[in-house]
Amino acid sequence: MKYDNETGLTASARRAHRWPQPSAGRSGRIWYGGDYNPDQWPEEVWDEDVALMAKVGVNVVSLAIFSWSKLEPREGVYDFGWLDRVVGKLGRAGISVLMATATASPPMWLTQAHPEVLWRDERGDVVWPGARQHWRATSPVYRDYALKLCRAIAEHYKGNPVIVGWHVGNEYGCHNRFDYSDDAMRAFQVWCHRRYGTIEAVNEAWGTAFWAQNLDDFSQILPPRYIGEGNFINPGKLLDFKRFSSDALKDFYQAERDVLHEVAPKLPATTNFMVSAAGSTLDYDDWGAEVDFVSNDHYFTPGEAHFDELAYSASLVDGIARKDPWWLMEHSTGAVNWRPINYRKEPGQLVRDSLAHLAFGADAICYFQWRQSRSGAEKFHTAMVPHAGADSQIFRDVCELGDDLRLLSDHGLAGSRLAKSQMAVVFDYESEWASEYTATPSQEVRHWTEPLDWFRALADQGLTADVVPVRGPWDSYEAAVLPAVYLLDEANTRRVHSYVSGGGKLFVTYYTGLADESDRIWLGGYPGSIGDVVGVRAEEFAPMGADEGALDHVNLTNGAVAHGMADLITSVVPGVTVLASYHADKRTGLDGAPAITVNPFGQGRAAYVGCKLGREGLGKSLPALLRAVGLEVQAQGEDPGALLRVERVSPDGSKRFDFLFNRVDHKVRFQADGEPLLASLARVGADGRASIDPNGVLVLER
Structure with missing residues (x-):
């Protein structure tokens, strides 16, 4: 979980929402x-x-x-x-x-008098004035x-x-996100002391036994400065430096x-x-x-x-x-x-x-x-x-x-x-930071692409999902997606167990739950911390790339094609339903292995998608996946993904506003349900038949 920079305790309190109010005598408007x-x-x-x-x-x-x-x-x-x-x-x-x-x-007079406020890059070079944000946050x-x-x-x-x-x-942080100066070094040492309390806890979190990196004192903690081309910074330290910099x-x-x-x-x-x-x-x-x-x-x-x-x-x-x-x-x-x-x-x-x-x-x-x-x-x-x-x-x-x-x-x-959707797609900043590390199964796989692919593929099915941060209330939704959420600490692992056992419908993908909050791998096979919930165990990754002779894709029995990454699932628990398997050359060791599964767990169901399918592959897989977990999507029309439907609701529920956006490159026709309020590149006839041109939007009031 996130730690407060001042106290080292888990941060949960949020400031009360306060909105700019118009001057006296003026009504509230957009x-x-x-x-x-x-x-x-x-x-x-x-x-x-x-x-x-x-x-x-x-x-x-x-x-x-x-x-x-x-x-x-x-x-x-x-x-x-x-x-x-x-x-x-x-x-x-x-x-x-x-x-x-x-x-x-x-201003120039400040940096001229005090060049020590200028931030330094990882090699120690000063970033001079001449643009913007050339100051260090810890000065x-x-x-x-x-x-x-x-x-x-x-x-x-x-x-x-x-x-x-x-x-x-x-x-x-647009330009001064990372600073490697001595000011930053001292502040990073204080931050680590507040987070961990003892240097022994730092050593445990960062796994400093590897490569003789053991620390005897907080004064030995340095920012991840330049260590030579082709070398590797300690991943736990680098993840913490990104947290510290934020x-x-x-x-x-x-x-x-x-x-x-x-x-x-x-x-x-x-x-x-x-x-x-x-x-x-x-x-x-x-x-x-x-x-x-x-x-x-x-x-x-x-x-x-x-x-x-x-x-x-x-x-x-x-x-x-x-x-x-x-x-x-x-x-x-x-x-x-x-x-x-x-x-x-x-x-x-x-x-x-x-x-x-x-x-x-x-x-x-x-x-x-x-x-x-x-x-x-x-x-x-x-x-x-x-x-x-x-x-x-x-x-x-x-x-x-x-x-x-x-x-x-x-x-x-x-x-x-914004009205609450049936489904939450989870995004996690720290999982993205961890997936950026330079010594991973594939440098072509990052966390951020997977939530976007799921959002788009769900929209193609006619479902506009809510995108929810990992520390947000994703477990209050009827269904949720954990898409390549690489880091799962004990608290979020418990949330997963509680959510699914209580009746939640969960979709989990490859690269989820591999490591704890310090980027230490959960042992016992992937996806370590929630393997019992999804009911599968993978022993290896099968990365795919464009190198000559390398595996560049793998077909699934449902017609989808995986690129980039696949899990080699070697066992499933009793009761798991395999929705799709790999259909691959025998030499790959993937042929016949499960690719997409659904597991009943407690009162809920957990689906596992063990490969990177992209928007197109998810589109081929989602109808069966949605049916298997018991999620009903109220799609409309012959092409439910042609329109993106978004609804806003007044606090008392008395007013509803439907925004309909054309997602395709041709005119979309449909029956409007509501009073036309605003149309841009759109029109509604007297009989309620509506059409929206490409780049158009229609707003209805109900």
Whole structure:
């Protein structure tokens, strides 16, 4: 389980949810806006900005995110005049502000006077100023300067009715996740002492008997610095360093937050996470307990997975928020600037993408950024006002979205919650970190891909699953998937036993339950800690790859094909039903071995999928799997996966909003069940027959 950085005890308490409230006299609505950087522009542009914001329907902006050098041009000398003028203009237009702490990047005078605040890479090289986030989280010098700035901003703006919340820092760890400096070394030693108590416990957890790595004192603990090409860091130590790095940044955030709340306790505070299917920079579920409301930055994945990855990620944010409303702090109106090829969005996707985040529980839709920059590293990153200006399709789409959000607010969508699904798909940040290790059965197998494959394959069956963090309430669902959840400690092992024996329907895959929280392998065969629940025992892995002459795939008797990884299951307990076996060359030793099984355990059933099937293979396997565990899916139409259906429900259950998204590349027709409320690239006839074009969405009210 997760340990608190200060006490070393299991952390479970979460801060009470507090949502930014509109200024007095204004009704609660869906928040709409984005990052606003007026300090990039001459002051005469500000009035045009505010007028255009009013036209769009913007009601909130984040201010001063990267403005430290302008707010404190010299040490101890503050200049709030320019920011006061901006806040005044916005307030008079009815636009609220999330005020940032501006600590994401220090000014040059600070790093010039104190180069010791700069973080170091694993070789000990200094990361110099020139971009952003070139500070180390464990630097007492940097913390002192940052907290003085936080206090100055809070004192200056406390009581200002335009300010509705704090935007603390920005994308913590995006560039300074790992620091290998002496400050970090000392902090890591303290962290290990708090977590383990004794050096003997550290040795036991890390297995330091291997390669003569035994430690005699906490002072001998080093960060996982450079050890030479082709060598291997101790996996337990590396996993703990990733935990420590997340906690060190979290501790810095908490220090900023606490200063703000000391001065202005009524204003809620948040910071923008970077949750995506592949994003595991920090343990965002752990961080979710420390913000007053969860916020996220999400940028679309180009290509055919665009919409599904977005929906999956938004569902995971909802899981981190425990179904409280959350804030989409950043996404893009079109192309970003940081990929090798920066693809534009197709017509309809600007509106569709925003409404998808909204469907999965967001009550705020914001962009990076309001006006596209003329210069700097992000000048080709699209914005609400692009280089082409207001006479552009992007700006017209932004206006259309503003109208849509006003309509949905008028009908009471704000404050409703994402309805609970039948099934939870579990994601675990620490299992992803462990699966990243460089000495594993296959470097081609990672935890994060499997939950996404299951989410997509279930959607193809007409079931929109909830994505739930491993420490979240996945065991309260009718059915749950543990997809390549590599780490299972004793507490989660007990949860698995209790869940299935109590009647739960559990789907477990290869690479699940292999190790405990210290990355020590559970003995006795795979999946070690829950082998009795799933009723199978595997003795070896059969990795697959593209090397000449190597096994590159294996067929299953149900028509599915496995790639990447397969378990060699050598025995099953009495009562196990084998749904599919391997059909392979005799020389592989896999032919005839069980591949997919179902085991009755207590009052429930546990299915085991012992290989990496991907979305397509899961699609061939899921109908039989769902029947075998007794899960009924209420799929509709000839192609139940053509539409993704998402439902939001008001707290008292009196209002239901159905969001229907086209997932395919052709028009989808169906019978609408509810009152049409909003349509983008969609239409509903008088007889209730509806159609949605590609990239389209229809919202119904019931």
